[in-house]
Amino acid sequence: MHISSQFDSGNIRVINADSPENITLAINNDNQSDFYQWFHFRLFSETFVAHKITITELAKSAYPDGWKDYNVLASYDRQTWFRVDSEFDGDNLSFEITLEQPSIYFAYFVPYSYERHLDLVGDAQMFLDCEHRLLGQTLDGRDLSLLVIGDEAEHKKKVWITARQHPGESMAEWCAEGLIYRLLDEEDGLSRQLLEQATFYIIPNMNPDGSARGHLRTNAVGTNLNREWAEPTEEKSPEVLYTLQAMDTIGVDMYLDLHGDEALPYNFVAGSEGIPSYDDRLKKLEDNFKQALLTVTPEFQDEHGYPKDKPGEANLTVASNAVGERFHCLAYTFEMPFKDNDNLPDPVFGWSAQRCQQLGEDILVAIRAVVPDLR
Amino acid sequence: MHISSQFDSGNIRVINADSPENITLAINNDNQSDFYQWFHFRLFSETFVAHKITITELAKSAYPDGWKDYNVLASYDRQTWFRVDSEFDGDNLSFEITLEQPSIYFAYFVPYSYERHLDLVGDAQMFLDCEHRLLGQTLDGRDLSLLVIGDEAEHKKKVWITARQHPGESMAEWCAEGLIYRLLDEEDGLSRQLLEQATFYIIPNMNPDGSARGHLRTNAVGTNLNREWAEPTEEKSPEVLYTLQAMDTIGVDMYLDLHGDEALPYNFVAGSEGIPSYDDRLKKLEDNFKQALLTVTPEFQDEHGYPKDKPGEANLTVASNAVGERFHCLAYTFEMPFKDNDNLPDPVFGWSAQRCQQLGEDILVAIRAVVPDLR
Amino acid sequence: MHISSQFDSGNIRVINADSPENITLAINNDNQSDFYQWFHFRLFSETFVAHKITITELAKSAYPDGWKDYNVLASYDRQTWFRVDSEFDGDNLSFEITLEQPSIYFAYFVPYSYERHLDLVGDAQMFLDCEHRLLGQTLDGRDLSLLVIGDEAEHKKKVWITARQHPGESMAEWCAEGLIYRLLDEEDGLSRQLLEQATFYIIPNMNPDGSARGHLRTNAVGTNLNREWAEPTEEKSPEVLYTLQAMDTIGVDMYLDLHGDEALPYNFVAGSEGIPSYDDRLKKLEDNFKQALLTVTPEFQDEHGYPKDKPGEANLTVASNAVGERFHCLAYTFEMPFKDNDNLPDPVFGWSAQRCQQLGEDILVAIRAVVPDLR
Amino acid sequence: MHISSQFDSGNIRVINADSPENITLAINNDNQSDFYQWFHFRLFSETFVAHKITITELAKSAYPDGWKDYNVLASYDRQTWFRVDSEFDGDNLSFEITLEQPSIYFAYFVPYSYERHLDLVGDAQMFLDCEHRLLGQTLDGRDLSLLVIGDEAEHKKKVWITARQHPGESMAEWCAEGLIYRLLDEEDGLSRQLLEQATFYIIPNMNPDGSARGHLRTNAVGTNLNREWAEPTEEKSPEVLYTLQAMDTIGVDMYLDLHGDEALPYNFVAGSEGIPSYDDRLKKLEDNFKQALLTVTPEFQDEHGYPKDKPGEANLTVASNAVGERFHCLAYTFEMPFKDNDNLPDPVFGWSAQRCQQLGEDILVAIRAVVPDLR
């Protein structure tokens, strides 16, 4: 029996792996940070033997509530990721599995590797409608890539989408991938119409260092990028600094920041009702966006979500608030679940990469509903 | 140089094919009918030589207006169908092409062969969610197949969809294919939700004989099936008779009949405002259906369409009227263009098979918008 | 319960289909011919019910020995064709099956439709290395297509390959398809080398009329094309006439005629040892061809086959003999089994479309072994 | 303009990247080693601008002869890798390119990432015919995986194949991949026959640490694994130690060690004529293997290669010699080119991943030729 995590986004610490009935593991902190919640490891062991695995010390993890009603993701072939029933006792997450193949992967959510990210960016740039730009380098020396989809023109609205500031929220990049490929589909009427009215600026992975390192929430030096939008620095948060500089140069008429939420079993948005410049125009845009999304997919809902900020009390270090305020534009944090959409539960796969991709495609419908009124 | 049409849905008559600059063709009537408009043939000739082709005698074709602003479809490989600029002078449709490969197909719209139909039905029945039923045989001895998607239960709404009563309107089956495969996608949340609330009864090809024969509008013996819904007969319209019998046995809560329109360059619906039992409930369902479809895709619109029937003046031999009246249910004839969607023109492909498929997927969004209120 | 055959290559006659336990069928003659052996039909019936099907009157079929140890092919989805255990009593072939899906196809061998044929020809012509030529029309008005693969040059050997003179031998076209796509693969070193040394003239279907009609052995008017090579006529065998004319114009350095054999459970070749001009050079070429094929695949063998013709006693109406004699070239009839390769039996699929394709790829290795010495 | 290599198998050092006309780079040593030759980097720069890139200090690289007539591999989308004409002056390799897309990758050969390796192993284990075993961990903590293909039985020959002891020779894993998937193809008659006669023990990547680190020739601590087979150690060469232990336990009847050769533009084998136990039996097996491979593919040849060892003078620290001697079995080092096969040059792609895969498939033909006589 052997447990390994020496691969892209691998993260686990073995406490005890002497016998299949009693495997105890823990999750490593993000580098230079106290956050931990993302795990990804491979178990190599005997087939047709029952294994009991416990991940411990979770009371101190970033989101203890994230483990309630959460079921671990597993895959034998790294393509099909299914759920394994799991139990949480307040500190330990336990699950049992009888192996069908000797090698099995477990992860907090379906991993989206840096190799796949590079494939996405490399493939996307081949399309006529897409221009690949380099915003700068991360602290580990990775490239921060921006995909510009659609010709740029003064009259066109500028729609920005960022994903995976929090690297363990891999659903954000799956969603971005679905959205990107729909936009690039030249026979998709909706995308063709959108690209006449808007140019898309998409950063499919804001935090490639944290992603490759197997972090939950921070970059290579432990910075939570989504608290850096007031004063990003070259030293701690170059990813935000370069993005904000590009936004200033280009302009922003709408912004979506794609995330995953550890606790809530729903897709939802968090708006910018707490920013100083929030007004009726922004509210109406928000309402129209949500209404269209409610029409197009039962995966979205607007009942469950974060408590709304009081007027003027928004945290302006957070991307969507900062950008909404800076550009007086529609700005949303879009949250997908790690668990499932409880309005439409799927006991086999839970919330999945495919559902993220479909949601990305459907988000374009909601963007279309607001694009004419964005400026 | 040779012109042939001895294949599925082939239809052409050579008047003169002596030289590439002057190829003159005509379209054969549907069997036992005066209708003609569908053509499908293969030209084998010299590459890098300009060819001028004229299809003549179109003033008497079924829809002379269909040729105005219409561009012929062509394909070298039977996969990619592109448009060739065409001119219509009131009786003759002319177009020029310099061949890149020696064999090229031309058709009125992207063909959907009986072989592909059998593949669709055979593949669909493999899904757990789908049951294949046989309604009966056509006059040429083909099978009339019904796909039942979703478990049947008393509380579930019964949604019927038929395609291609008019066999030359192949877009109807492309659209049905897109809709069917989305419904069968187990990771599509919208489809999963729909199948909890409704059972779908889909006939992807109501007129396989006319389709294989290369007809525009009628079945093997020249019957326009969409005028047979008042009194269908075993002798002239068994396709309608068997479908109506199945509807009576099972019940109908909603009905969509997929068609193509020769003249109008838009997607639109024709409702049942002229049937005796039309009322506010039906109007509201119609409005909700249209509103959702307008939200989900710019391919749909509600400005251009057929003149509305006056109250009580609906033609009850037409499928959607007959079914709407018989079951007091929402019933639409859904029309797609042969030409293009002029709100979103694509000079290369025009209205295409891919756009039909996408529209089929999007129609499910509109069905979801009305399903709870159907009964 | 319903049995239908109104589709490409369909052929069956229902004698009794009153109850699942006792379905009795017969095979129709080829048009204007006494031959019958090919069948292809669809049964629509109840799932989870045992069906017993008997095909009768087989003592007078073309090859009664073909039914011994033969297992019927079946498919639910028209993609996967599996074998069903069958029994032959000298006149009746019987098999039992409990349906998993309501619609199931049965056939003598995996069908290769005319639609697929047109797709193959249309797709192949798109490759730079391939030129599509039209040899003429069949009696039913179908196109007889020749694919020329590789540039033509005086020094290059001319290798001719024909398939499916006998239309029920669909394995011949599956094999040709595998061979064609390997030749067109620009990253396949063997194909690149071959195309420097030789030009390929391939007729993937010599008998499209018989194929579409569901014949075993003859064309539209009952002619066995493989007995027409001495004196083909426009009236009875235009397919052979046009092919032979093209051969005369172009020349032939090697010829393979792809067939299926009803009785023998092996792949084998029949050579031209009986033609007048047979000599050591031809014998050595034959030996080298066979030796290479024995090396590259266990699917080939040289023990079982037809009795060898005595010197000078070859039937010169047969394609490979006629062409071998006319051009003093290596000429083989290549036979594949309807049953299985008994040296490597596969109880699930038997001899299959995939194995035909692989064999087609492997035949190129054997051609390479002789190409330098062909002239 | 930016050059990066922070990704799987990335390796480059920027000396000067101030202007597109004069980009100067160097290659980093393998860790704890003097070897260097593998490079892999991404250039992000302006499109439609000519770039001149020089890799310098190559006189001291591992194989200076490797740069003569070598053309760099490049890719925009990480799927299609094409050659760029390059010049070598004894110390500097220079090449020019005008970018079509802003991001382009350059590499010594088509990379095969650790992610793809894990996909291969994970996918392979899903096949019934394949068992995945873990031999141990590398010094960086990666898994050393063995794929056992075919049931094990006393009478079956044991065929071992290892790839990529030298990690920069990525062609070895492309070749292994082709071979593995052919073996797993249940409809491939050759594979089915082979698996009745032999069991395959395949290590698709003997040196995952060196591969991921972007090494040419050594593992994580600078060990050349192919000089460790006399006395492998836990500290310096656990990869070899674990493999040899497994071979001792299981036995070996044949061994192929897949490599790339930097200098020679050919595929060839290096035999074990210099090992003490070399005899006529081994010579005959070698000859039969080579003869079959010459028959099946023009990519192989036996004229160009390494000088043959004199009797008894083989280096027994080398894998194929060590294993050949230890098990008195047929053992080959199989070399593929970094450049091209000069017998069949492809100016666009050179020796490519696809050709490696095809060669892997063809090697199975040569193995079949010797399997019955291996013991």
Ligand SMILES: [Ca+2]
């Ligand atoms: Ca988050």
Ligand SMILES: [Ca+2]
């Ligand atoms: Ca119509």
Ligand SMILES: [Ca+2]
């Ligand atoms: Ca035959």
Ligand SMILES: [Ca+2]
């Ligand atoms: Ca080497």
